[in-house]
Amino acid sequence: MSLQARVGLLAFVAVILGVGLTVGGSYFLTQRELRQEVDDFLERRAEVVAGTLGNPADAGARGELGTLPVIGVIELADFDAHVQILDGEGQPVFSIGAVVLPVGSEERRLATGGDAPVRRTAEIDGQRYRILTAPFSGEGAVQIARNLDETDRVLNDLLRRTVPLGAAIAVAAATAAWLLTRRALRPVAQLTDATERVARTQDLAAAIEVNRGDEVGVLARSFNAMLEALRTSRQQQKRLVADAGHELRTPLTSIRTNVDLLQRVESLQEGERRRILTDVNAELHELSELVRELVELAGEPGADDEPFATLDLADLAVEAADRARRRTGREIATEASDREPVSGQLGSLERAIDNLVGNATKFTPEGTPIRILTAGGRLEVHDAGPGIPIEDQPLVFDRFFRSASARAKPGSGLGLAIVKQIIERLDGHVWAGKSPMGGAEVGFEIPTGKADDH
Known part of the structure; x- marks a missing residue:
């Protein structure tokens, strides 16, 4: 069954x-009110009869006033209740009346x-009767009864009028709810159609027109935002594949060329053969680094399985400087002005700092200083x-971006993109930007x- 139904x-x-x-x-309240009116009527009549007769023996003083029968001063003709006197x-x-009223144990008592x-x-x-039995001042009792046909007729008329009306109201309300729901869920139907169309055609450009501010x-706006995110992701994926293919082509071409040369090993001098093998090894190392960075960039390293920990960036900076110093022999200074802790993933932050420091060692001359500053x-x-040229500064964190002056250096152009991904997570x-030391300042x-607190 559909949501609308x-x-x-x-x-x-x-x-x-609600109608029921x-x-x-209404039926219960009306019935109670009518019954109370009948009971009040019977009480008034019982008071008249009991007050007139005094005791059951007076019932024998029946006579006639003109053509009307009486008991004492009570006119019996057209008396609007059935009366029965008990001794x-x-x-x-x-x-009074042709109806014999039942006398039970309670009435006798x-x-x-x-x-x-x-x-x-x-x-x-x-026929249904309402009966009131009231005592005389001495002994005996008077029974007053009234036919409930009129009361039942009023209640039946009430049911006959209200039940069809309630049913009609229910049908009208259900129809109105169905129509309103159909109108309200029209964007949901459009959303369903758009989802099925995207699944069928893989077309992420189809958006839903939204002109309402409710849930x-x-x-619908969230779905459009999701489509936009998927469209951006697909574009980035295509660009990543294209850029990766371009970057992989260079080392693979070099390796293929060198392997072709090695196949003619008999005609190569030992020094030339050793140089080719060194080039092949370097190209393989660069290719391995490129593949590792691609996997790391595509897989969001540490996003799922690495726990968060309380860390001190100053300590991580000192450790990164030590690693770079052992790897390159460069002198790298660290300075901390605030030791406020941060919450992060250790491996990911180490990777980000290593990439920044490695970038600095790669693009600066030997003997020039490198400093790592931390503050909270x-x-x-x-x-x-x-x-870094001013025009290139906004682009250095893009995937595979390499400025014109850096293309002669080894590398894939993914290091700073990985830093950006880790930090934004x-x-x-x-x-x-530009460093006061004259070179580049890169940070996060x-x-x-x-x-x-994370």
Whole structure:
């Protein structure tokens, strides 16, 4: 069953329940009110009869006033209730009307000396009567009864009017709910169609038109944002594959050329053969680094399995400087002005700092200074090299970007892109600019705090 049908059915059931409760409540209240009116009427009539007769023996003083029969001063003609007089033993001694009222144990007990009136509803000759039995001041009792046909007719008329009306209201409410739901869920239907179209055609350019601000509109806008993100991701993926293919082609071509030369090993001098093998080894190393960086960049290293820890960027900077110093023999200084901890993934942050320091050692001349400055969640790497041209500074963190002056250097152009990916995953940002030392300043900043706060 569709959502639209379920909402319509739910509205129908809810309205039916509401109408049922309303009709039932109205019926119950009306029945109680009418019964109370009948009971009040019977009490008034019982008071008149009991006050006139005094005791059951007076019922024998029946006479006539003109053409009207009387008991004392009570005119019997057109009396609007059935009357039955009980003696002190609970036996009927007189009645007005052709209906014989039932006398039970409670009525007999009342006639022999009780004081609380007895009320009940009884069926006599197929008709329902409301009966009140009230005591005389001495002994005996008077029974007053009234036919409930009029009361039942009023209640039946109430049901006949309200039940069809309630059903009509329920049907109208369900229809209105179905129509409103159809209109409200139109963007959902469009969303479903768009989803199926994207799954069928792989076309991520199809967006949903949104002109509403409710929850369904929010859902549609979220879907459009998802399509835009997927479209951007696909474009980046295509660009990554194209760039990777371009970058892989150079070392592979070089390796193939050198292997072709080695196949003519008999005609090569030993020194030439050794030089070719060295070139092949270097190209293989560069190719391995490129593949590793591609895998790392595509797989978001550490995003899933590496736990967060409370870290000190100053300590990580010192360790990165030691590793670079052992690898290159360069002198790298560190300076910390604030030791506020950060929350991050150890391996990922080490990788980011190593890439920044490695970038500085790669593009600066031997003997020039390199400094790593830290302050809380901020880390900067300064060098005294040629620096980064202003027009290239916004681009150095893009995948495979290499400035014109850096293309002669080994590398893939992925190192700073990996740094950006790691830092942005920690809600930080990266930058590149000119260092006071005359070269480049490249760094990042991430929020401070302990791992428990992440």
